[in-house]
Amino acid sequence: MSSLQERIEALKTQALASLPKLSDESALNDFRVSILGKKGQLTEILKGMKDLSNEERPIIGALANDFRDKITDLIEEKKQELESSKLNAELAHETLDVTLPGNMHHKGTRHILTQTEEEIEEIFLGMGYEIVDGYEVETDHYNFERMNLPKDHPARDMQDTFYITEDTLLRTHTSPMQARSMDAHDFSKGGLRMIAPGRVYRRDTDDATHSHQFHQIEGLVVDKNITMADLKGTLDLVMKKMFGQDRKLRWRPSYFPFTEPSVEVDISCFKCGGAGCNVCKHTGWIEILGAGMVHPNVLEMSGLDSKVYSGFAFGMGQERIAMLRYGINDIRGFYQGDLRFLKQFA
Numbered sequence: 001m002s003s004l005q006e007r008i009e010a011l012k013t014q015a016l017a018s019l020p021k022l023s024d025e026s027a028l029n030d031f032r033v034s035i036l037g038k039k040g041q042l043t044e045i046l047k048g049m050k051d052l053s054n055e056e057r058p059i060i061g062a063l064a065n066d067f068r069d070k071i072t073d074l075i076e077e078k079k080q081e082l083e084s085s086k087l088n089a090e091l092a093h094e095t096l097d098v099t100l101p102g103n104m105h106h107k108g109t110r111h112i113l114t115q116t117e118e119e120i121e122e123i124f125l126g127m128g129y130e131i132v133d134g135y136e137v138e139t140d141h142y143n144f145e146r147m148n149l150p151k152d153h154p155a156r157d158m159q160d161t162f163y164i165t166e167d168t169l170l171r172t173h174t175s176p177m178q179a180r181s182m183d184a185h186d187f188s189k190g191g192l193r194m195i196a197p198g199r200v201y202r203r204d205t206d207d208a209t210h211s212h213q214f215h216q217i218e219g220l221v222v223d224k225n226i227t228m229a230d231l232k233g234t235l236d237l238v239m240k241k242m243f244g245q246d247r248k249l250r251w252r253p254s255y256f257p258f259t260e261p262s263v264e265v266d267i268s269c270f271k272c273g274g275a276g277c278n279v280c281k282h283t284g285w286i287e288i289l290g291a292g293m294v295h296p297n298v299l300e301m302s303g304l305d306s307k308v309y310s311g312f313a314f315g316m317g318q319e320r321i322a323m324l325r326y327g328i329n330d331i332r333g334f335y336q337g338d339l340r341f342l343k344q345f346a
């Protein structure tokens with residue numbers, strides 16, 4: 001019998017005898033390394049393989065492989081045995097009271113204004129609009145001049161604001177994004193459809209319905225052959241999505257310097273359906289936004305020929321929409337960060 005064969009057999013006997021006596025994982029690991037490791041006993045024995053004859057080599061090889069497979073399996077088995085007896089020991093001396101209160105995980109929620117904005121964005125994205133971001137610090141040029149409100153125009157008074165310099169101010173509305181988007185758009189590639197949500201500022205006294213800062217969403221579509229029918233169809237669809245399929249829209253003539261004609265749009269009250277209630281102040285209608293056909297001056301100032309191009313625009317207040325939908329009666333709730341308010345919209 002080859003001496004290698006004897007050594008393997010001896011190693012096997014010795015290994016099988018000591019394995020059951022191992023009592024923890026680190027001893028088991030040492031055991032594994034002492035046999036199968038780089039300097040382990042089996043590895044040492046196999047170094048002698050190169051001196052074997054061609055007839056012996058496969059026989060000893062098979063024997064060694066057999067042993068390696070067997071001992072590897074046994075070590076794995078032993079490992080699991082040790083793990084489960086360790087767990088059983090822990091379970092035996094620890095007690096677990098499943099009736100104790102658990103740890104509360106406080107789940108945050110997006111702000112109701114963010115939710116409102118995203119919902120509106122979703123509707124417009126579905127109609128192929130792009131969403132553009134504007135500047136809260138804006139120039140007099142874009143905020144007023146380009147919106148057809150030249151210096152000393154009386155309508156500027158309604159939007160008195162915070163000036164940083166003579167020509168820089170906190171924007172009073174999102175409308176300057178109309179001019180900025182038209183400037184940036186390549187009309188040779190087709191029309192422009194965008195909405196611009198964002199924060200705006202006015203020098204207002206804060207009370208239940210006014211805030212010196214609030215949020216609007218501007219909308220603008222400019223292309224060839226855009227008519228008031230497009231404006232009506234668009235807003236009809238959007239308002240129905242937001243306030244219910246049986247809403248009716250009412251259009252009243254109005255005035256904005258940057259649109260001609262200008263309208264104010266009311267929706268039939270979603271609470272009483274038009275009969276009159278506290279939400280619609282007993283009129284059956286709720287004023288929801290301002291809109292109109294883009295004034296030719298506004299188009300021309302962006303370098304568009306107002307005989308070729310036309311467009312519609314609208315602007316709505318995010319707080320107003322959220323207040324109506326959720327029956328919020330004080331605008332200050334949006335800004336105070338009071339969890340009792342915010343959590344209602346989780």
Ligand code: DAH
Nearest residue numbers: 173175290291292313314315
């Ligand atoms: N910029 C107006 C405001 O802040 C709202 C507005 C009205 C925007 C009519 C529009 C529009 O685009 O067509 O009061």
